[in-house]
Amino acid sequence: MAARDRTAQLRKGVLELAILAVLDGDEYYSIEIIEQLGAQPALTATPGTVYPLLARLDKADKVTTRWVEAGSGGPPRKYYSLTDEGRAALQEGAAAWEALSGAMGELLRKGGHLS
Amino acid sequence: MKSYLRAVGAHLGSLSRTDRLLALEGLEAQLGELLEAGLDPREALGAPEDYAGELLDALASDAPADEPHLRVLGLPLETRGPVSAKVRSRTWNPESPRLVVPRLLGVGWTLNLGALAVRLRLIRPDDATNEVLDQIPERSVRTAQLAPLLVAGATAGALALMWKKMPDRVASGFDAFGRQNRTSSKISMLGSLMLGVAPAIWALRRQASTEDRLVSAASATTLATVSASAVAASLLSARGPRGRWGLLVPAGALLGIAASLGVIVLPLRAGLRHAWRNVAASREHTGHER
Numbered sequence: 546m547a548a549r550d551r552t553a554q555l556r557k558g559v560l561e562l563a564i565l566a567v568l569d570g571d572e573y574y575s576i577e578i579i580e581q582l583g584a585q586p587a588l589t590a591t592p593g594t595v596y597p598l599l600a601r602l603d604k605a606d607k608v609t610t611r612w613v614e615a616g617s618g619g620p621p622r623k624y625y626s627l628t629d630e631g632r633a634a635l636q637e638g639a640a641a642w643e644a645l646s647g648a649m650g651e652l653l654r655k656g657g658h659l660s
Numbered sequence: 661m662k663s664y665l666r667a668v669g670a671h672l673g674s675l676s677r678t679d680r681l682l683a684l685e686g687l688e689a690q691l692g693e694l695l696e697a698g699l700d701p702r703e704a705l706g707a708p709e710d711y712a713g714e715l716l717d718a719l720a721s722d723a724p725a726d727e728p729h730l731r732v733l734g735l736p737l738e739t740r741g742p743v744s745a746k747v748r749s750r751t752w753n754p755e756s757p758r759l760v761v762p763r764l765l766g767v768g769w770t771l772n773l774g775a776l777a778v779r780l781r782l783i784r785p786d787d788a789t790n791e792v793l794d795q796i797p798e799r800s801v802r803t804a805q806l807a808p809l810l811v812a813g814a815t816a817g818a819l820a821l822m823w824k825k826m827p828d829r830v831a832s833g834f835d836a837f838g839r840q841n842r843t844s845s846k847i848s849m850l851g852s853l854m855l856g857v858a859p860a861i862w863a864l865r866r867q868a869s870t871e872d873r874l875v876s877a878a879s880a881t882t883l884a885t886v887s888a889s890a891v892a893a894s895l896l897s898a899r900g901p902r903g904r905w906g907l908l909v910p911a912g913a914l915l916g917i918a919a920s921l922g923v924i925v926l927p928l929r930a931g932l933r934h935a936w937r938n939v940a941a942s943r944e945h946t947g948h949e950r
Contacts, residue, residue: 574693575689575690575693576694576697591704591705591706592690592694592699592704592705593705593706593710593711593714594714596686596687596690596705596711596714596715597683597711597714597715597717597718597719598718599686600682600683600686600687600715600718601718601719603682603686604679604682604719610686612689615696620689620692620693620695620696621689621692622689622692622693623686623689623690623693
């Protein structure tokens with residue numbers, strides 16, 4: 546249980562970057578984004594977590610949205626895609642993540658917590 | 661779906677209008693998608709108040725609240741104070757040692773009452789935590805919210821009583837020594853009165869966090885006291901034009917700061933007493949168990 550809490554805390558910080566990564570190269574509506582995140586068990590997130598983050602990214606102009614008529618005759622769907630600012634944020638985030646994970650890996654390996 | 665949307669919207673009062681519309685428009689689309697996928701919004705998103713909390717966290721500005729919105733010729737310019745609880749909180753930030761912070765509306769600076777309370781040793785910097793704020797009795801919060809209305813009401817009452825006896829033109833400006841140097845129509849006194857009445861009425865709202873309700877009540881108390889002193893200076897000048905009644909205005913500002921400190925510190929200390937009592941009771945309980 547404690548390990549799951551720890552994963553949740555760490556994941557919260559990277560979920561925004563993960564959403565930007567999902568949207569890299571293609572547009573998706575929110576449930577598809579949640580499904581893509583769910584494909585990685587460590588990144589599984591509920592709509593209650595993902596929707597506010599999408600609103601935050603929209604407000605920060607990192608994503609743009611467009612309405613698309615649903616083929617099934619349901620309500621129109623809101624599709625999200627990256628803006629230039631979102632792409633730049635993804636690049637910066639990826640570099641920061643690489644540096645952070647490299648440094649953490651080294652520290653944890655030194656202490657024998659990672660093989 | 662509509663009821664969920666309305667319930668979330670009711671908890672987004674502290675967001676700006678633009679952010680609230682953005683959040684609700686997105687949520688409406690997402691609720692449609694959830695229903696299409698056969699998912700219950702409450703199960704997928706949680707209780708509306710929890711979901712609104714997530715939205716407020718996500719949409720909070722990344723800019724530190726102490727920083728002004730804009731700068732003009734090096735001076736801070738702020739426009740968000742009336743709509744942003746986060747910006748308003750800069751006038752009550754005991755954890756920051758900065759006594760002077762950008763004002764909430766317009767150009768210039770104002771006081772950080774939190775830093776002042778710490779310097780006056782009324783509280784410690786880490787006293788105003790959420791745990792303590794949660795312990796403040798609702799009665800204390802309501803009393804604090806009524807304080808500016810009492811001051812503004814007394815000012816309005818005094819003005820109403822004196823209105824007919826007032827000359828058509830009254831003092832509206834004073835020099836550095838408190839002597840009147842400008843007059844205006846007595847109607848202009850209604851403007852001075854509204855400076856206190858409008859914030860006092862606004863500070864009565866219940867739909868906000870305890871901290872924001874107290875901070876708003878404290879700001880409204882300062883304005884109501886300044887308004888009262890400006891009205892009193894004009895009223896007294898009409899009776900004794902040679903008096904230095906203009907000195908009442910800076911005196912009112914100082915009194916307003918003292919009163920606003922009381923409006924926020926007294927309820928906080930009531931919360932602290934409750935928190936300490938709870939700790940003492942739980943210690944006693946643990947002692948008995950041993």
